[in-house]
Amino acid sequence: MKPYRVALIGTGGIVGSHLEAIAAMGERVELVAAVDTNATRLEAVCAQTGIAHAYTDAAAMLAAEQPDLVHILTPPATHLPLILAALDAGAAVWCEKPLCRSLAEFDEIAAAEARTGRYVSTVFQWRFGSAVEHLRKLAGEKLLGRPLVATCQTLWYRDAAYYAAPWRGRFASETGGPTATLGIHLMDLLLWLWSEWEEVHALAATLDRPIEVEDVSMALVRFESGALGSIVTSALSPRQESYLRLDYQHATAEVKTLYRYANADWRFTPLPGETGDALAAAWQAIPCDRIGSHTAQLTLLLDSLDRGKRPLVSGIEARRIVEFIACLYKSAFTGQPVARGSITPGDPFYASMNGVSYAE
Numbered sequence: 446m447k448p449y450r451v452a453l454i455g456t457g458g459i460v461g462s463h464l465e466a467i468a469a470m471g472e473r474v475e476l477v478a479a480v481d482t483n484a485t486r487l488e489a490v491c492a493q494t495g496i497a498h499a500y501t502d503a504a505a506m507l508a509a510e511q512p513d514l515v516h517i518l519t520p521p522a523t524h525l526p527l528i529l530a531a532l533d534a535g536a537a538v539w540c541e542k543p544l545c546r547s548l549a550e551f552d553e554i555a556a557a558e559a560r561t562g563r564y565v566s567t568v569f570q571w572r573f574g575s576a577v578e579h580l581r582k583l584a585g586e587k588l589l590g591r592p593l594v595a596t597c598q599t600l601w602y603r604d605a606a607y608y609a610a611p612w613r614g615r616f617a618s619e620t621g622g623p624t625a626t627l628g629i630h631l632m633d634l635l636l637w638l639w640s641e642w643e644e645v646h647a648l649a650a651t652l653d654r655p656i657e658v659e660d661v662s663m664a665l666v667r668f669e670s671g672a673l674g675s676i677v678t679s680a681l682s683p684r685q686e687s688y689l690r691l692d693y694q695h696a697t698a699e700v701k702t703l704y705r706y707a708n709a710d711w712r713f714t715p716l717p718g719e720t721g722d723a724l725a726a727a728w729q730a731i732p733c734d735r736i737g738s739h740t741a742q743l744t745l746l747l748d749s750l751d752r753g754k755r756p757l758v759s760g761i762e763a764r765r766i767v768e769f770i771a772c773l774y775k776s777a778f779t780g781q782p783v784a785r786g787s788i789t790p791g792d793p794f795y796a797s798m799n800g801v802s803y804a805e
């Protein structure tokens with residue numbers, strides 16, 4: 446099979462994770478070009494990695510290189526136009542989170558997928574570690590009982606220098622605060638593991654950074670199964686931690702980490718007794734130790750492209766987190782609980798995360 450011709454758009458902070466993933470793909474991928482509007486940064490990355498073709502304009506790159514797959518690693522406000530341009534040029538897209546700034550933008554992407562027959566997948570590398578795959582398997586085999594109580598905490602620290610980047614700190618350019626950009630990883634994981642949610646109640650505040658977006662949010666969520674979850678997301682926490690705890694009827698599964706997890710970061714505690722011993726043995730039988738990484742996700746993305754199938758974290762599997770975050774913000778701004786499915790075209794929170802047009 447011929448290698449996929451891949452191009453990168455954006456060569457900033459996250460480019461290293463994409464270069465590492467591409468290098469790990471070996472002959473499956475040929476990295477043909479990189480684009481950045483910042484020529485200095487672009488040239489440094491190209492010189493360091495040997496990328497032959499550098500462009501400061503994405504449209505020029507797409508026309509000249511005709512890549513099969515485009516990785517988009519630019520600030521959130523640029524994602525939609527770059528995704529549409531890549532799809533129209535015949536490429537599949539793998540775009541950094543947050544995929545887009547609103548449900549309206551998501552639905553535009555979905556329409557462009559249908560028009561072009563190409564897929565758009567979002568980076569959510571945490572879905573792809575072996576511990577999470579194993580947990581989903583045990584849950585799918587009904588060994589854990591019903592999900593009951595979730596605790597989902599992204600307690601990170603981002604200082605004023607981080608928010609000084611021109612695209613950060615405003616809804617129109619960053620999509621939102623830590624809820625939409627940091628906690629989104631762990632929330633996506635929770636929603637992916639526990640499937641459909643029903644209703645969210647939230648509070649958000651800007652306590653200690655000179656920004657328009659929130660620097661902390663708290664939410665309570667009810668799942669269709671009846672399970673309840675509490676979600677805390679902060680950019681203000683000096684001792685940083687990502688913590689997800691899932692209490693099922695028969696066992697607690699929890700992970701404590703910061704940005705990546707391996708099997709050893711997980712703790713699995715079944716109820717005592719014979720069934721518990723069997724469950725403990727089932728958990729120990731994790732077949733491998735794979736970190737939830739860009740490399741792990743890209744491997745499966747290419748597998749899907751090989752088969753001409755929709756990749757994971759695309760379509761409705763990508764829309765779920767966009768809708769959840771839109772509803773969380775709507776609840777925080779209105780002081781009312783918000784139900785899944787209730788934000789539709791015409792609702793101000795359909796067009797933006799803070800209910801104010803991004804054009805204003």
Ligand SMILES: NC(=O)c1ccc[n+]([C@@H]2O[C@H](COP(=O)([O-])OP(=O)(O)OC[C@H]3O[C@@H](n4cnc5c(N)ncnc54)[C@H](O)[C@@H]3O)[C@@H](O)[C@H]2O)c1
Nearest residue numbers: 455456457458459480481482483518519521523541542543
């Ligand atoms: N998956 C993860 O764990 C993870 C981690 C960090 C960042 N991200 C995401 O990656 C994206 C980029 O973040 P970053 O930290 O690398 O940002 P950054 O500011 O360091 O880099 C962004 C780059 O994009 C370039 N750029 C901006 N507009 C462009 C355009 N129209 N065409 C070409 N280049 C353009 C900028 O010049 C800059 O070099 C964001 O969406 C962010 O949320 C994801």
